[in-house]
Amino acid sequence: MSTVGETVGADRSREAGARTRRQAPERRRAAAADPGMTVARASRALGVTVGGIDLSRHFSDAEIATLRDAFNTHGLLLFRDQDVSPEAHVAFSKRFGELEHHVLNDALLDGLPEIYILSNLKKDGKRVGRAGAGHYWHSDLSYMAEPSLGSLLRAIEVPEVGGDTMFANLALAYDALSAPMKSFLEGLEAEHHFAKVQSRVVSLGLNKPLTPEQLAKTPPVVHPLVRVHPETGRKSLFLSPGFTTGVVGMTPEESAALLDFLADHASGPRFVYRHQWKPNDVVFWDNRTLMHYALDDYDYDEDRRHMHRTTIRGEGAA
Numbered sequence: 001m002s003t004v005g006e007t008v009g010a011d012r013s014r015e016a017g018a019r020t021r022r023q024a025p026e027r028r029r030a031a032a033a034d035p036g037m038t039v040a041r042a043s044r045a046l047g048v049t050v051g052g053i054d055l056s057r058h059f060s061d062a063e064i065a066t067l068r069d070a071f072n073t074h075g076l077l078l079f080r081d082q083d084v085s086p087e088a089h090v091a092f093s094k095r096f097g098e099l100e101h102h103v104l105n106d107a108l109l110d111g112l113p114e115i116y117i118l119s120n121l122k123k124d125g126k127r128v129g130r131a132g133a134g135h136y137w138h139s140d141l142s143y144m145a146e147p148s149l150g151s152l153l154r155a156i157e158v159p160e161v162g163g164d165t166m167f168a169n170l171a172l173a174y175d176a177l178s179a180p181m182k183s184f185l186e187g188l189e190a191e192h193h194f195a196k197v198q199s200r201v202v203s204l205g206l207n208k209p210l211t212p213e214q215l216a217k218t219p220p221v222v223h224p225l226v227r228v229h230p231e232t233g234r235k236s237l238f239l240s241p242g243f244t245t246g247v248v249g250m251t252p253e254e255s256a257a258l259l260d261f262l263a264d265h266a267s268g269p270r271f272v273y274r275h276q277w278k279p280n281d282v283v284f285w286d287n288r289t290l291m292h293y294a295l296d297d298y299d300y301d302e303d304r305r306h307m308h309r310t311t312i313r314g315e316g317a318a
């Protein structure tokens with residue numbers, strides 16, 4: 001385990017091709033941020049666990065900048081033991097950008113529409129949030145003209161086993177492609193449409209069809225297949241198989257062959273971190289460089305999985 005600043009610095013030097021030094025000893029204190037804040041790698045592919053932090057307290061601009069640096073470098077921050085209120089969840093999230101009100105308005109928390117409820121629970125026979133969300137690889141809100149910057153998901157109730165979330169690092173996956181494949185992908189664009197996945201979730205009886213208003217807010221959009229991270233300048237694949245309907249200008253067969261190849265490649269174990277949830281985990285991930293998959297390997301009737309998500313607005317992908 002090392003400090004927030006040290007880990008960010010170490011990764012920068014690795015990117016620059018410098019020699020990697022050994023991890024610092026356990027539980028070293030963070031100098032730049034909270035004096036008790038520590039970080040430890042979550043996996044080789046991506047992510048750090050940030051310890052010694054209470055998300056409900058006030059953070060200075062310098063502390064937020066340090067966390068943002070770690071977020072941009074590692075793609076995912078994991079905060080354990082965050083028994084925070086929905087208001088504190090929203091307040092912390094807002095330090096990183098403007099928050100979305102998800103288009104599925106009946107899955108938003110009463111009085112606090114920045115919270116999108118992901119849940120298999122029912123109250124009085126009615127679902128309390130969105131069931132069946134994310135059981136496919138995707139990047140949140142890739143179906144919007146301005147896809148999300150990042151999401152902060154807080155686990156409230158989780159199954160004893162199952163219901164993990166997998167995250168794939170699309171920058172590493174891009175780096176691992178050959179030079180001819182990289183130049184082939186340059187300039188290609190794909191169409192994303194929310195209705196694609198919604199029809200599947202509806203056919204499983206987990207959600208209602210989109211209303212005409214919701215459909216009008218989520219027309220098909222087009223994004224590049226290779227995007228540049230607006231803060232780090234790093235290139236990555238822009239894949240969101242759950243929402244992507246095809247590559248612009250290709251036949252359906254060509255498009256499926258290319259998108260399937262890229263999704264298989266990018267979801268390989270060497271690019272993936274699998275998060276096993278505990279109650280009060282908060283995971284903050286970068287939708288600009290990761291895709292994720294919520295595993296539906298738990299019993300929808302017997303198990304309880306209840307989460308709150310905030311979603312930070314992004315900018316058009318370039």
Ligand code: SIN
Pocket residue numbers: 118133134140151153164165293294295307309
């Ligand atoms: C999502 O944000 O897409 C769902 C993630 C999860 O429920 O684990």
